[in-house]
Amino acid sequence: MMPEPPPPNARRSIGAQRNPASAEAILSAAEALLSEEGYGGFSIEKVARRARAGKPTIYKWWPSKAALLLDVYQRQKSIEMPDTGRLEDDIIQFIDAILTHWRETPAGTIFRSVVAEAQSDETAGAALSDFATEREADTGFLIWRGLERREVRDDIRPAEAARWIVAYLWYRLLTGQLAAPGMTRADVRILVGGLERRP
Amino acid sequence: MMPEPPPPNARRSIGAQRNPASAEAILSAAEALLSEEGYGGFSIEKVARRARAGKPTIYKWWPSKAALLLDVYQRQKSIEMPDTGRLEDDIIQFIDAILTHWRETPAGTIFRSVVAEAQSDETAGAALSDFATEREADTGFLIWRGLERREVRDDIRPAEAARWIVAYLWYRLLTGQLAAPGMTRADVRILVGGLERRP
Amino acid sequence: MMPEPPPPNARRSIGAQRNPASAEAILSAAEALLSEEGYGGFSIEKVARRARAGKPTIYKWWPSKAALLLDVYQRQKSIEMPDTGRLEDDIIQFIDAILTHWRETPAGTIFRSVVAEAQSDETAGAALSDFATEREADTGFLIWRGLERREVRDDIRPAEAARWIVAYLWYRLLTGQLAAPGMTRADVRILVGGLERRP
Amino acid sequence: MMPEPPPPNARRSIGAQRNPASAEAILSAAEALLSEEGYGGFSIEKVARRARAGKPTIYKWWPSKAALLLDVYQRQKSIEMPDTGRLEDDIIQFIDAILTHWRETPAGTIFRSVVAEAQSDETAGAALSDFATEREADTGFLIWRGLERREVRDDIRPAEAARWIVAYLWYRLLTGQLAAPGMTRADVRILVGGLERRP
DNA sequence: TATTAAGCGAGACGGTACGTCTCGTCTTAGA
DNA sequence: TCTAAGACGAGACGTACCGTCTCGCTTAATA
Structure with missing residues (x-):
């Protein structure tokens, strides 16, 4: 007793x-x-x-499950930005590196959990939103470098362009499409080249 | 008794x-x-x-919470495809219509729940994956019409291009950015025009 | 939530x-x-x-319903042994006191429940069996005192004789015959005097 | 469907x-x-x-579980009354025959179920009470034959005396003491001979 | 040096929800 | 009109967690 x-x-x-x-x-x-x-x-x-x-x-x-999950996610090691000298390859390598990281370490499961938790916990929701903004900014570096290299159109704003990349990454994670070799290359071609027919 | x-x-x-x-x-x-x-x-x-x-x-x-959630989501009325005669406006209107639908009806909450559930329930995960593929195909119609109108590059495959749009929609939902007027227009410009500097 | x-x-x-x-x-x-x-x-x-x-x-x-029932039963206050100076009256008073107790307090219902539970729950079955043995021993005190007083045949073993009394009490409870004034006196006469014609 | x-x-x-x-x-x-x-x-x-x-x-x-249980019990074959020519042996054999029957056929389990059900179902309770009275009367035959043979005291009423036997049988069943060879003989000696010291 | 205050493990507590089982009632379709 | 079948609302089963609380101990900082 x-x-x-x-x-x-x-x-x-x-x-x-x-x-x-x-x-x-x-x-x-x-x-x-x-x-x-x-x-x-x-x-x-x-x-x-x-x-x-x-x-x-x-x-x-950690006042909530969400807080603990977020802390666990922060502990994961981050991915280095590739530098191939060419925007399209940079983006492909970046996406594939993250998908591989998510597939081969607990990081993918952890982040999926954070996203799930954020759907019922407001704190986690806010944190996830902030985190997304941060990822857009970080990822924007790839675009910014493309601008520096004069590969990218002048009117592109790095964080906005990066939003497409972040969204794409999350989508691959949440739909369980972490391992689809070749898919990334074709998809990125569309983003980089745009949809419009050139005159 | x-x-x-x-x-x-x-x-x-x-x-x-x-x-x-x-x-x-x-x-x-x-x-x-x-x-x-x-x-x-x-x-x-x-x-x-x-x-x-x-x-x-x-x-x-409904053998699981996920099954019930999915059925509830299927009951929601679907969004009509806009037809403005111009690809970019079609995409903008489509995205804004869905975001509005998610913001102003229970549909958004329901779908967030489905996504959350899919992160812990394998059945829901598979269903969500199928659902995603279906949405890509549906949304691909917008791109296909752009091809018909010769607005879109010949080498674009509608479902692949649509994947970017679906991913973008989910991202806006999951990060709580359903109401950001103007954001959609700028973002879509990037997707439609591409990142590359034109020669 | x-x-x-x-x-x-x-x-x-x-x-x-x-x-x-x-x-x-x-x-x-x-x-x-x-x-x-x-x-x-x-x-x-x-x-x-x-x-x-x-x-x-x-x-x-209380890992089972039976355990809880037994504990509830143990909380009931116990009956004092009567001491009239005469075996037959002791037994009659003892039986009537218990029947009255069972009739006028929750104890009767509780014990019926324990018996019922013991028919489907092995733990309760074992506990009931132990409890019965204990009651035989306790009740045997009445017989033992009769031996002391030289009212009772030398070859009678108290616990065995008491078994008849306990069995009789349970029977009256389980068949709903708690209130039958006079019945006890006649029945006890048989037990005390035996069935055999005296030579 | x-x-x-x-x-x-x-x-x-x-x-x-x-x-x-x-x-x-x-x-x-x-x-x-x-x-x-x-x-x-x-x-x-x-x-x-x-x-x-x-x-x-x-x-x-069968309007209740109890009714079905009772019907199932009634289907069991009944025990023949022994006739050894001596009351004590008749009772011992009768008791052992029933205990054996309960031990070796489903009858014991079925009857335990009836008793359990009777503790929560009033109909079954009444039926069990009637059944008990009936058993007392049936079993009284053994005593009646003892009277006929002038083995039994004149003032003994068969059904009352039989009540002790029925009670004893139920008690052995409900406490799981169906198999205790030798126990019956000693116990029956007490009932038949009575508790009182002979003058 | 002695006291206080916080952190710690443990685990009990009132609750909610889980997914399964059975209850006794009801309706249908078929013979 | 009776049957097998099975759906239904109800609610108990026993278990897993939730987030809170109190306990008794341990240790660093304070007095």
Whole structure:
């Protein structure tokens, strides 16, 4: 009935300050859980069990499932921008690198979870919206470099153009089309070349 | 101990066949619930209560939450294809019509729910993937008409081009950017005209 | 979507230990429910509702309906052994006291429920069997005192003789013959005096 | 969606009259179900499935689970009264014969189910009470023959004395003490000889 | 050096929802 | 008119999580 003393090797409080080992254990457990069971099998309860952490400890630092998911996603390593010297190839390589990353690491599952969570949690929704804007800006660098190289039309604004790329990436993820070799090249040709017949 | 007989005006069995009134009541209740409380407040339990239906009746016909959500979404009325005589305006009007539809009817919330559900339910995932392909084909009609009118480059394949449009629509929905007047026009200009500097 | 916090006056956790107030509320609710609706109207669901307790709280401490019923029965106050100085009167008074107790308090309904439950639940079956043995031993005290007083034949073993009394009590309960004044006296005469014609 | 035609070998209506084959199939299915799964696994639903009968057909002829259980019990073959020429042996043999019957055929399980059902169903309760009275009368025959043989005290009334025997039998059944060789002999000695020390 | 204050694990708590089972009623289609 | 079939509203089953609360311990910062 009385609480057992914890096993001697357990993490304990380190005083009136956050224990980084706990935060680390929780994030790792969440990541592992997501990659093993996906969003459907993800719960704070399981994370706590796996991390040997108390639920209130989790809620204290991440007030919602969404917050924890976002933190887990932020931990994933980011993708380097390719530099082939040619816009079209840059975009293709960038897209394929991200799709591969999503396919071969937990990152894809984690991000799908964030998107799902954002549909029912307003905080996550706002965070996702901000994140999207940020991705547009980052990705805009590819376009900006194309402008520098005078490959891209002068009236193109990098972030707006990048919006198409980000949307396309999410769409591939959410529809489960992460692995479709060749698809990217054809699709990117359309975006880069436009739809209009040239005079 | 004995189950109460239902009130005399309740829906009853109409024999060894599905009662369409129940199906209707369930779908309506689900739609109303989604539009009032969103995906987060959606549960089979609440749908059953609201529809005055038994849970087993729901599970009998829609084996998962995803199946019910998809059926609710299919009930939404579809959008007519605009025909302005000009590809760019067709696309802009089409996108804005859908965004408006999503913003002003429950359809947006419902579809966000379907997407969320698809991230944890494999069946819904497959259905969403199929649905996406279907939308690409439908939307491809706009491009095809542009080909007919010789507005569009000969080497463009309608469904592939349409994929960009569908992805863009989903992205606007999922990031909560349903109402951004003017945004669509600028973005579509990029897709239609392409990124490349003309020689 | 978010679970409502319980009303401020509700029972809450008192830490990582069982809250006796909850246990008490649950047992009381179960007892009240049984006495009002009988075994047929008894369900864990109703007990939880009535006790304002969560179902999992009940299942945590009483893993089956049978366990809860047995605990509720154990809470009933026990009957004092009469001491009239004469075996036959002791037995009659004992039997009538128990029948009255069963008739005028929830105890009778509760014990009938335990017996019923024991017919489909193995745990309850074993518990009932143990309980019966215990009752035989307890009731044997009446016989033992008769032996002490040299009223009872030397070769009688108290618990065996008491088995007849316990069986008789259960039979009266299960056949709904709790109130039949005079019946007990005649029946007990048979047990005490035996069937055999004396030489 | 439309109901399948039944398999060609199914029992069908034989017109505007009760089909005895259905009644038989239902009773057999109920008996088999009880003996295989016990009272806990017994349900009208399963009986109907097993008998390939419609639930309304069952409810039409047996208005409650209790009624069906009682009918199933009545179908069991009855036990012959032993005639050893000596009261005590008659009673021992009678008791052991019934316990053996209950132990080795479905009859024991069925009767336990009837008793359990009688604790929540008033109809079954009344039927069980009547049944008990009937058993007392039947069993009284043993005592009556003892009277005839002048083995039994003149003031003993057969049905009352038999009540002890019936109670004892039920008790052995309900506490799961069907198989305890030797127990019966010692216990019956007490009943027959009485508790009182002879002067 | 002693006290306080926060963090920590553990886990109980009131709840909601899950997906399944059975209840007893009802209607149909077919013989 | 009776049958098999099965849909129906109702509601209980036992389990998983939710987010909150309290406990008893541990430790760093403060007094």
